[in-house]
Amino acid sequence: REWTMKTSIVFLLCISVFPGFSQGRVVGEDETGFAECNVFFPGQVPPEGFTEPFHVKICQQYNKEPRFATLYSTKDKIPLYSAFKYTKPAQNKEENWLVEPQIDDPENDLHEMVHEADIVGTVANLGANQALTSDYVGSGYERGLLNPSLLNEEDFQMATYTLTNAVPLSPSLSKSWHRDIVRVVEQALVPHCSKKDHLYLLAGAIPSSVQVKGKVSVPDTLWLAACCDAPGGWSLGLVKKMNDENSLADLMVGELEKQLLAGVHLFKGNCGGDNQSQEKTEAILQAVGQIRSGEQVGTSDNEEAKGSGLVRRVAAIIATPFIKLLELLIYVFVELVKFVFYFLWLVIKRVGGTVLDGVYSLWNGVVSYLKAITMVLISIPYDVGRVIVNIFLGFLQIVQDVASLTYRILRIPVGFVLHLAAFPYHSICAIPSVLKDVATGIGGTFSLVIDATATLLHGFYYLAGYIVKRFVPKGSSDD
Numbered sequence: 001r002e003w004t005m006k007t008s009i010v011f012l013l014c015i016s017v018f019p020g021f022s023q024g025r026v027v028g029e030d031e032t033g034f035a036e037c038n039v040f041f042p043g044q045v046p047p048e049g050f051t052e053p054f055h056v057k058i059c060q061q062y063n064k065e066p067r068f069a070t071l072y073s074t075k076d077k078i079p080l081y082s083a084f085k086y087t088k089p090a091q092n093k094e095e096n097w098l099v100e101p102q103i104d105d106p107e108n109d110l111h112e113m114v115h116e117a118d119i120v121g122t123v124a125n126l127g128a129n130q131a132l133t134s135d136y137v138g139s140g141y142e143r144g145l146l147n148p149s150l151l152n153e154e155d156f157q158m159a160t161y162t163l164t165n166a167v168p169l170s171p172s173l174s175k176s177w178h179r180d181i182v183r184v185v186e187q188a189l190v191p192h193c194s195k196k197d198h199l200y201l202l203a204g205a206i207p208s209s210v211q212v213k214g215k216v217s218v219p220d221t222l223w224l225a226a227c228c229d230a231p232g233g234w235s236l237g238l239v240k241k242m243n244d245e246n247s248l249a250d251l252m253v254g255e256l257e258k259q260l261l262a263g264v265h266l267f268k269g270n271c272g273g274d275n276q277s278q279e280k281t282e283a284i285l286q287a288v289g290q291i292r293s294g295e296q297v298g299t300s301d302n303e304e305a306k307g308s309g310l311v312r313r314v315a316a317i318i319a320t321p322f323i324k325l326l327e328l329l330i331y332v333f334v335e336l337v338k339f340v341f342y343f344l345w346l347v348i349k350r351v352g353g354t355v356l357d358g359v360y361s362l363w364n365g366v367v368s369y370l371k372a373i374t375m376v377l378i379s380i381p382y383d384v385g386r387v388i389v390n391i392f393l394g395f396l397q398i399v400q401d402v403a404s405l406t407y408r409i410l411r412i413p414v415g416f417v418l419h420l421a422a423f424p425y426h427s428i429c430a431i432p433s434v435l436k437d438v439a440t441g442i443g444g445t446f447s448l449v450i451d452a453t454a455t456l457l458h459g460f461y462y463l464a465g466y467i468v469k470r471f472v473p474k475g476s477s478d479d
Helices: 002-015 035-040 154-159 171-192 253-259 268-275 278-307 310-471
Strands: 022-026 055-062 065-073 078-085 142-145 166-169 199-212 216-228 234-241 249-251
Touching (some): 035 055, 035 078, 055 154, 065 154, 078 166, 078 216, 142 171, 166 171, 171 216, 171 234, 171 278, 216 253, 234 253, 234 268, 234 278, 253 268
Antiparallel strands (some): 022 055, 055 065, 065 078, 078 199, 234 249
16 A cells, blocks of 8 residues: 555656646536536536436546536446537647546546556556557547547647547548538537527437447447527537438437437426527528538549549558558557556656655654654753752751751750759649648558458457357256
């Protein structure tokens, strides 16, 4: 755990030096809607009815600003829809594809989209819940953007190049889809919305059972829902089937919702619903019809041109192996670049870990040294105070001993004087007691003499009586 934290710190320090880093924050379950990306929905209310546990809300950001919102399916590994606003058309820029680490590893410390090669080995289960670049290599499918880059400018356009905004499309279908959507938005929708910044767009895909490399679902249908949330507003839906790249059917938003999941509502209040302007609706549908008709004519001309060129067919057959070889070389080059980045990342981890360990050990030593010095400095006034208290207590003990010795020395003569002074008093006071004791003694002696004399006489009398009875014969009665 500690090593992971250290490597994450090193990685964040490395990426922090690159300005304009693209971010795609996974919205928490405790947040309302798409959090700060709710601004891409009419009334800031996202579509309702997409409630599966594998649906993940992503607020796509760039340069710390929200650019569009995406509902991603971790089951199908494709976005179900991307919500955005029309800014203005822009030229193609260099593609810079990114992935979202938190979709595969919600516990990681990366809260922004990064290049796939930069996080190999650092994000757990990378690719388990989302598509990766390697899933498209050699598959015959392109990474088709739901939110087209050509409808965005500058930072908004850079933010669209994320795999969470891409679905597998054949090269021809991808070209047809982006061409049709860009023309419909710019030529049919924008001119009929009085406030262009109130034109809300939802571009989505309906997954099919077909999968790329057994992992990424290929869409069965692509759709676009538009809402002009302004006075005289309106809403419109467009559908393109995968089995007919030239198709582009227009329909009401309510009809489009029936083709999606049960209970789905794309726009709050149906964005005008039945109250929308019939005149504007007809004008929009007419413009869409013109665009659709023009595409079909152009496609027919192209097919005739292809059919008339046998040389092109032969060239295509000859070029196919070289194209496959080129794809293989590109794949090998990509894997080699990934390996190089991974090797460099390991080196950075090792070096960074060693440096961090050294810094950590140095920090612990400095903290221990400062702690010891602090304890010594704190103990100095304590020891000084304790010595002062002991000196004071010793002084008090000396004073007590001197006082005790002085008391004992002075007690001898003072006691003698007191006893000598009290002798006459005690002698005079004792005379009555002595006379009383003498009288009591004389009376006792006299009484003792009387008792002794009486006892002696009584003894002689008893002895005489006994002798008379013993030795003098008793006389007869006649005598």
